[in-house]
Amino acid sequence: MDYSRIRGMESGQRLAFEELICQLGRRDKPAAKAEFRRVEGAGGDGGLEAYWLLDDDKKVGYQAKYYLKSSDINWANIDDSVEKALRSHPSLKKYIVAIPCDLTDKSGPKGGGKRGWDHWETHKEKWEKLVPAGQHVEFTLWSASDITDRLSNPNAEGLKKYWFGDFEFSPQWFANNVGFAIQSLDERYHPDDHVEVSIEKLFKVILCxxxxxxxxxxxxxxxxxxxxxxxxxxxxxxxxxxxxxxxxxxxxxxxxxxxxxxxxxxxxxxxxxxxxxxxxxxxxxxxxxxxxxxxxxxxxxxxxxxxxxxxxxxxxxxxxxxxxxxxxxxxRDRYISKQHESSILLNGKAGTGKSHLLGSVAQEAICEGRTAVLILGQHLGGENVWGQITRRLGLGDLNPDVFLQALSAAAEATKRRGLILIDAVNEGGGLALWRNELAEFIARIEKHKNLVLVFSCRYEYTSYIIPPKLSNKIPSFMVQGFRTPEEQKRAARVYLGKRGISQPNTPWLAEEFTNPLFLRSACVALERDNKKFFPKGLIGTKQVFAFYLRSIARNLGAGRDGSDDLVSPTMQSIVAIALDMAGQRRDYVPHSQAIALIAEKFQAYPTPPATTWFEILQRNGLFRLDPDPHSLKADPFLMAEELTRFSFQRLQDHLMASALLDNVENPALALASGSLQFIHNGERILGEWAGLTEALSIQIPELFNEELLDLMPGDTDHWANDYSVGGAFIESLKWRSNESFTDRTLHLYNAFLNASDEHFDIILQVSASVGHPWNAKFLHERLKARKMPQRDAFWSVQVNGLSLEEGSTIHRLIEWSAFEQNNQTDPEVQYLCALTLTWFFSSSNRLIRDRASKALTSLMIINPGLYDKLCNDFAAVDDLYVQERLHTAAYGACCIDGNEQRLQSYSDTAYRIVFGSDVVPLSILLRDAALGIIEMATLKNCLSQSVDVQKCSPPYRTKMIRLSITEEALERASKAVGGSNILSSCTGWMGDFASYEIQPRVSTFLNVSLTDPEPMSDAEIRDRFKEEVIEICPVRSALLKRMRKITHNKFRTLLVRLEHNNKKDEIKDPDHSEEFKRLEKQLLTSLNKEEKARYRKEYQPYFNSSNNRPDRLPHIDIKAAQRWIAKRAYGLGWTNKLFPDDRSHGEDHSRSRPLIERIGKKYQWLALDELLCSLADNKWMSERRSNGSRLYATPLDIGFHRDIDPTILLIEDEAQAISQGVEFDK
CATH class of the missing domain: 1.20.120 (Four Helix Bundle (Hemerythrin (Met), subunit A))
Structure with missing residues (x-):
C-alpha cells in the first residue's frame, strides 16, 4: 500500500492516517465485553488516539505517527507520547504504535547509524523501564506491512477503497448524489414549503x-x-x-x-x-x-x-x-426509546409527506457534514437491488459489503452516524424487488453500527412488501402530514403566509387540510388564480372537495392554466371513475380502464406530448396507483395490473356515495335489499366499506333529511352500537351541511351523549361553525336556560375533565382565538368562539378558566364589539364565576389596547351592566375590573357623560349579611344535600378553605358599621394624644420620652443580647420601675383632670406588656363567617345527587389550590365573595393595616384575592413546550 496516497481530510493526511488507525483498532476487538473509546483532541489526549476499555478496567491503547520513511521518524516525539500515555492511563495493558512505513532501511547519512528496528528495540526498552513496578505493558508496532495485512482482510476491503481513493466519497460527492435524487422527487419535495413536524425528532435521535x-x-x-x-x-x-x-x-x-x-x-x-x-x-x-x-x-x-x-x-x-x-x-419518549435501532420503516398514506420528509432529512444531513445517500424506489427495477444502487451512485457493480464498509468508514471519519435513505419502496420494482430481498438488505446494513437505514413505503403496500417476520422486528412510524394543531399552524404560515393567502376562517379545518399534498395543491391553485382567500362558507365536506377539485382543474399544468377549459372534462373524469367504482361495487378501477375512461372525457383536447391525461391528473394529486391485493396469489410469471384509486380516501368515498345515491329514491329500501345493501351483511358494516358508510352518513341526511342509523334494516340500537355506523353518525355532525340537521338528529346525539361522555367534544367542534344549527348560539341558549347547579352538573363538570394537551379540541379553540386572528377573520366566527370561551368561565378547572380568559382578551383586542354583545348575552346568567371573568377579560383588553374609542364604549357598557342597577353584583373582582375600565376612561378623558363616577366607587349599596348560622343549622343543611365536604372545608379545624381563604380575608374587616365614626387604631389614638396633650409642652414631651425609653422592650433586649453573643445570664435588664413611677407622677401632675383621664385611657395601656394590651376594635366573628359561607354554598344549589363524585384534582401534598377544584369549592368561593362584598360595603377595614382602619378600596386591601393578571396574554407555543418537558431557568 502506498500510504502517501491516503485520502487527505480537511485537516490533512496526518489526521487521516490517525483516523484510519482508529478505525482498524475498532475492528480489532480484544475481548467480548470491551468498549472502544475515541480520544478527542489534536494528536490525541494523554498520548493516545483511542483505546479499548476491558471489563477489568485495563486498556489497550493506539498511537498513530504519520512518518512515510523510517529515517524520518522522530523517536523523541514517540517517547513523549508514550510517557504521556503511561502517566494519563495507569491501567494501560498494551500500547500499539502505528507507523505507515517498514523499519528496514538504515537511518542517517550514507547509510550510517542504527537500523529502524534497532531504534524500536532501544526505545521499547526505555519505555518498559518507565512502567511502574509490578505492572506490565506490552509495546507493539504496527508497521506498514502490518497495517496492509489488516486492510487485506475481507472485512476491511471497504476501508481500503475509501482511504486510498477507489471511491471519491467526499462531502461534495455525497451532496451531488443527494441533489440528483432530490431533483427526481420533483413535485414531492419543495424545500421552500418545508414544515417542521414532530417525526423529525426521530432522525435527531437515531443520528445521536x-x-x-x-x-x-x-x-x-x-x-x-x-x-x-x-x-x-x-x-x-x-x-x-x-x-x-x-x-x-x-x-x-x-x-x-x-x-x-x-x-x-x-x-x-x-x-x-x-x-x-x-x-x-x-x-x-x-x-x-x-x-x-x-x-x-x-x-x-x-x-x-x-x-x-x-x-x-x-x-x-x-x-x-x-x-x-x-x-x-x-x-420513555417513543422516539428516544428507538435510539439503538439500525433500521426504521416510515409508512403513511399518499400525499402525507414521506418523500418530502426524507428529502429534507437528506439535505439537512449533508449540511451537517454527515454521510448520507438517498435512493428513490422509482429508480429501482426488478434486478438485484445492490447492483442497482451502486450503479445509480456511479460506483458500477460492486460487492455490497465492500460498499457498506466504505460507507461506514466515511461515516466514521465524520464521527457521526451515516444515513441510507430509501424512499418509496412500493414504487419501481416494488413488490417484485423488495419482498424477497428486504430482509437480506437490512441484515447487511445492520452489521455496521454507525449506519442507519430509513425506508418509506405507502401504507397500502406495507403488508405486501414487508414480510410478517420482518414487520414484527423493525420499528415503524406513520407519517401523518400535519396532525397536530401546532403543525397545522406552521403549515399555514408556510403554505399560506408566504403566498399572501389568508387562513380559513375557522379553528377546525376539514381533515384534508392536514394532508400536505392537498394543502399545497390548493394553495398553488389559489396563487395561480391570484386569489388571497379561501372561499367563505366552505361548510360541509362536499363543498370543500368541490372547491379543491375546481382549483386543481383550473391549474393542471397542461397549457390552459387559469381558465375553466379543463374543469368540465376533469370533473367528468372524476365522476366517471366514481360511477365505475359504484357500479362494480369496488373501491378501485383497473389502471388501463382508468386511462381509457379519462381519455374519453378529454377527447376534445389534444394529449400533451409523452404523457396521458390520466398521468396529468395523477401528477396533480387526484389519483394514486395501488397494488392488486390478489397479486400475491396470482401467477408469478404474470405482472398484475395496478389499481386506480382517488388520492384521498374521503374524496373517493364521497364521490362513490354521490354516484350510488344519484338513482336512489328510497334509501331504506336501498339499504335493505337494493343498491346499498352490499355495505353490510345484516349484522354489521363490512370493513372495506367503513369509509363509504361515513360518507353516506353525511350525504343521506343532506339529500333525504333522514339519518342512516334510522334507515339501516333492523333495530336502531343495534346499529348504534356498530362503530362503523354509530361512529359515522357522530363524525357526520362535524362535516354535513347545516340544512341536514333535524330534531331527530339532536335526539340521537343526546342518546349517544347520555351513553358516553366522549361525544361531548362534538359540541365544541361545531361551536365555531357559522350557520351551524348547533353552534355556540345554540349552546348559549341551552345553557342560559338552566339554573347554575343544573348547568354545572351538565356543562361545567364536563369542561373540567377536558384535556388541554396539544391536539385537544379546547386547546385548539383557545389557541386559535389567542394567536390566529387577523383583519380578514370573520367577526361572526370570533363571536361564536367568544361565546364558547365565556361559558368555559363556569368551570372550576383553573387552568381552563385562565387560558380561556386570556384568549377572550385577545379576541376583544381584535374585535372590540364583543364586550357589549357578550354582556348583553350573559346579563341574565346566574353565575358570577362567568360574569367576573367576562369583565376581567375586557379590562385586560383596555389595558393592552386602551384607545379612546374602546375605553368610551367599554366604560359605558361596564357602567350600564355593573353599576347602573340597584344592586351591584356581589363579586369583588367583577367590581374591580368594571371600575378599572371606568377609571382608565376617566384618566384619558373619554368617559361617557352617562356615567356617574360616584356610583362606581365603593362602598356600594349592599345589604349587610347577618352572621347567625348555628352549627346545628349547618349540620342539617349538610345532611339534607347528602355531603359534608363543604362543611368540613369551611369550618373544620383542618379545613383548608377555612384556614387559608376565609380567615385571612374576613379578618381584614372590623365589626364596626360604616354608619359609625371611623374607628381609630391604638397607634392613631396614641399619636392624637401626643399631638393634643403632650407635644404642646416641652416638659411633658421630655417626661414621656424618658418613660418610653426605660420601659421594658423585648425586642430591644433581644438586640442587646445578640450583640453580646446571646449570653443570657450576663445580660440583665436594669430595674427602672421606681424611676418610671416617679416620672409618671410628674407627668400626671402637669395634666388637668380631663387630660389625666385621656392619658389613662388612650396612652397608659401602651406601657403594659404587649401580651396584656387590650384589643380595642371588635373584629368579625370568623367562626360565624365560616358557618355562613358553608350554609350559603349549600344554598347555591350543591347536592350530592347533582355532583356525586365531586373531587378536586391536580393537587399535591402542599396547601396550594388544586388545578381542578370540585364544584362545591366553586360555590364556596362564590359564597365567600358574596360575604366579602357585604363586608366591604358595610364595615370598616381592620386596624391591622399599617395606616389603621380605613374604607375598603380595592381587592389588594384583603390580600391576594386577585387570581389572574389579564394584561399578560398567552404565550404562543407555551403549551407545547410544557407538554414536551421544556425546562425554563428560574
Whole structure:
C-alpha cells in the first residue's frame, strides 16, 4: 500500500492516517465485553488516539505517527507520547504504535547509524523501564506491512477503497448524489414549503444529535442537583437513612450514566439503566413526602420554627420528584426509546409527506457534514437491488459489503452516524424487488453500527412488501402530514403566509387540510388564480372537495392554466371513475380502464406530448396507483395490473356515495335489499366499506333529511352500537351541511351523549361553525336556560375533565382565538368562539378558566364589539364565576389596547351592566375590573357623560349579611344535600378553605358599621394624644420620652443580647420601675383632670406588656363567617345527587389550590365573595393595616384575592413546550 496516497481530510493526511488507525483498532476487538473509546483532541489526549476499555478496567491503547520513511521518524516525539500515555492511563495493558512505513532501511547519512528496528528495540526498552513496578505493558508496532495485512482482510476491503481513493466519497460527492435524487422527487419535495413536524425528532435521535443528548444530560443534571437534599436527618431523624442513601446512590449512578450519552454510534445509550435509577429514586422520595405530610397534619398545633424547615424539605422533595418525572417522560419518549435501532420503516398514506420528509432529512444531513445517500424506489427495477444502487451512485457493480464498509468508514471519519435513505419502496420494482430481498438488505446494513437505514413505503403496500417476520422486528412510524394543531399552524404560515393567502376562517379545518399534498395543491391553485382567500362558507365536506377539485382543474399544468377549459372534462373524469367504482361495487378501477375512461372525457383536447391525461391528473394529486391485493396469489410469471384509486380516501368515498345515491329514491329500501345493501351483511358494516358508510352518513341526511342509523334494516340500537355506523353518525355532525340537521338528529346525539361522555367534544367542534344549527348560539341558549347547579352538573363538570394537551379540541379553540386572528377573520366566527370561551368561565378547572380568559382578551383586542354583545348575552346568567371573568377579560383588553374609542364604549357598557342597577353584583373582582375600565376612561378623558363616577366607587349599596348560622343549622343543611365536604372545608379545624381563604380575608374587616365614626387604631389614638396633650409642652414631651425609653422592650433586649453573643445570664435588664413611677407622677401632675383621664385611657395601656394590651376594635366573628359561607354554598344549589363524585384534582401534598377544584369549592368561593362584598360595603377595614382602619378600596386591601393578571396574554407555543418537558431557568 502506498500510504502517501491516503485520502487527505480537511485537516490533512496526518489526521487521516490517525483516523484510519482508529478505525482498524475498532475492528480489532480484544475481548467480548470491551468498549472502544475515541480520544478527542489534536494528536490525541494523554498520548493516545483511542483505546479499548476491558471489563477489568485495563486498556489497550493506539498511537498513530504519520512518518512515510523510517529515517524520518522522530523517536523523541514517540517517547513523549508514550510517557504521556503511561502517566494519563495507569491501567494501560498494551500500547500499539502505528507507523505507515517498514523499519528496514538504515537511518542517517550514507547509510550510517542504527537500523529502524534497532531504534524500536532501544526505545521499547526505555519505555518498559518507565512502567511502574509490578505492572506490565506490552509495546507493539504496527508497521506498514502490518497495517496492509489488516486492510487485506475481507472485512476491511471497504476501508481500503475509501482511504486510498477507489471511491471519491467526499462531502461534495455525497451532496451531488443527494441533489440528483432530490431533483427526481420533483413535485414531492419543495424545500421552500418545508414544515417542521414532530417525526423529525426521530432522525435527531437515531443520528445521536447533540440537541437530544444535551436535553437528556440537562435533565439528568437537574435530578442530581435536586437530589442533594439539605439536612434531612436533622428534620426526619436517622430512621429514614435508608431512603436518603438510595437517593444519593442513584444520583451518583445517574451522573456516571450521563457521560455515556454520546454521538458515537457504537455506544448504545443507557436508557433503561437511567430509567431504573429514576424509578429507584422516586420510590425513595414518595415515602418521605408522605412522612412529611403526616408530620405536618399529625396534630392541630401552633406554628413552630421547625415548620419552616419541614416545608422547605417538602419543597425540595417535590422538586426532585418533579425532575424525576420530567426525565422519565423524556427517556420513555417513543422516539428516544428507538435510539439503538439500525433500521426504521416510515409508512403513511399518499400525499402525507414521506418523500418530502426524507428529502429534507437528506439535505439537512449533508449540511451537517454527515454521510448520507438517498435512493428513490422509482429508480429501482426488478434486478438485484445492490447492483442497482451502486450503479445509480456511479460506483458500477460492486460487492455490497465492500460498499457498506466504505460507507461506514466515511461515516466514521465524520464521527457521526451515516444515513441510507430509501424512499418509496412500493414504487419501481416494488413488490417484485423488495419482498424477497428486504430482509437480506437490512441484515447487511445492520452489521455496521454507525449506519442507519430509513425506508418509506405507502401504507397500502406495507403488508405486501414487508414480510410478517420482518414487520414484527423493525420499528415503524406513520407519517401523518400535519396532525397536530401546532403543525397545522406552521403549515399555514408556510403554505399560506408566504403566498399572501389568508387562513380559513375557522379553528377546525376539514381533515384534508392536514394532508400536505392537498394543502399545497390548493394553495398553488389559489396563487395561480391570484386569489388571497379561501372561499367563505366552505361548510360541509362536499363543498370543500368541490372547491379543491375546481382549483386543481383550473391549474393542471397542461397549457390552459387559469381558465375553466379543463374543469368540465376533469370533473367528468372524476365522476366517471366514481360511477365505475359504484357500479362494480369496488373501491378501485383497473389502471388501463382508468386511462381509457379519462381519455374519453378529454377527447376534445389534444394529449400533451409523452404523457396521458390520466398521468396529468395523477401528477396533480387526484389519483394514486395501488397494488392488486390478489397479486400475491396470482401467477408469478404474470405482472398484475395496478389499481386506480382517488388520492384521498374521503374524496373517493364521497364521490362513490354521490354516484350510488344519484338513482336512489328510497334509501331504506336501498339499504335493505337494493343498491346499498352490499355495505353490510345484516349484522354489521363490512370493513372495506367503513369509509363509504361515513360518507353516506353525511350525504343521506343532506339529500333525504333522514339519518342512516334510522334507515339501516333492523333495530336502531343495534346499529348504534356498530362503530362503523354509530361512529359515522357522530363524525357526520362535524362535516354535513347545516340544512341536514333535524330534531331527530339532536335526539340521537343526546342518546349517544347520555351513553358516553366522549361525544361531548362534538359540541365544541361545531361551536365555531357559522350557520351551524348547533353552534355556540345554540349552546348559549341551552345553557342560559338552566339554573347554575343544573348547568354545572351538565356543562361545567364536563369542561373540567377536558384535556388541554396539544391536539385537544379546547386547546385548539383557545389557541386559535389567542394567536390566529387577523383583519380578514370573520367577526361572526370570533363571536361564536367568544361565546364558547365565556361559558368555559363556569368551570372550576383553573387552568381552563385562565387560558380561556386570556384568549377572550385577545379576541376583544381584535374585535372590540364583543364586550357589549357578550354582556348583553350573559346579563341574565346566574353565575358570577362567568360574569367576573367576562369583565376581567375586557379590562385586560383596555389595558393592552386602551384607545379612546374602546375605553368610551367599554366604560359605558361596564357602567350600564355593573353599576347602573340597584344592586351591584356581589363579586369583588367583577367590581374591580368594571371600575378599572371606568377609571382608565376617566384618566384619558373619554368617559361617557352617562356615567356617574360616584356610583362606581365603593362602598356600594349592599345589604349587610347577618352572621347567625348555628352549627346545628349547618349540620342539617349538610345532611339534607347528602355531603359534608363543604362543611368540613369551611369550618373544620383542618379545613383548608377555612384556614387559608376565609380567615385571612374576613379578618381584614372590623365589626364596626360604616354608619359609625371611623374607628381609630391604638397607634392613631396614641399619636392624637401626643399631638393634643403632650407635644404642646416641652416638659411633658421630655417626661414621656424618658418613660418610653426605660420601659421594658423585648425586642430591644433581644438586640442587646445578640450583640453580646446571646449570653443570657450576663445580660440583665436594669430595674427602672421606681424611676418610671416617679416620672409618671410628674407627668400626671402637669395634666388637668380631663387630660389625666385621656392619658389613662388612650396612652397608659401602651406601657403594659404587649401580651396584656387590650384589643380595642371588635373584629368579625370568623367562626360565624365560616358557618355562613358553608350554609350559603349549600344554598347555591350543591347536592350530592347533582355532583356525586365531586373531587378536586391536580393537587399535591402542599396547601396550594388544586388545578381542578370540585364544584362545591366553586360555590364556596362564590359564597365567600358574596360575604366579602357585604363586608366591604358595610364595615370598616381592620386596624391591622399599617395606616389603621380605613374604607375598603380595592381587592389588594384583603390580600391576594386577585387570581389572574389579564394584561399578560398567552404565550404562543407555551403549551407545547410544557407538554414536551421544556425546562425554563428560574
Amino acid at each position: 444529535d447533540h440537541t437530544i443528548i444535551e436535553d437528556i444530560q440537562k435533565r439528568i443534571s437537574k435530578v442530581c442537583r435536586l437530589a442533594k437534599i439539605n439536612d434531612p436527618e436533622n428534620i426526619l431523624g436517622s430512621s429514614e437513612r435508608n431512603a436518603l442513601d438510595i437517593i444519593a446512590t442513584t444520583a451518583k449512578a445517574l451522573e456516571i450514566l450521563s457521560s455515556r450519552y454520546s454521538p458515537d454510534a457504537w455506544l448504545e445509550w443507557p436508557i433503561q439503566e437511567c430509567l431504573d435509577c429514576v424509578d429507584d429514586m422516586s420510590d425513595a422520595i414518595h415515602p418521605l413526602e408522605n412522612l412529611i405530610w403526616s408530620l405536618k397534619e399529625a396534630e392541630n398545633k401552633p406554628k413552630q420554627s421547625s415548620d419552616y424547615k419541614l416545608s422547605n424539605l417538602e419543597h425540595q422533595l417535590r422538586e426532585a420528584s418533579s425532575a424525576c418525572y420530567s426525565l422519565r417522560s423524556l427517556l
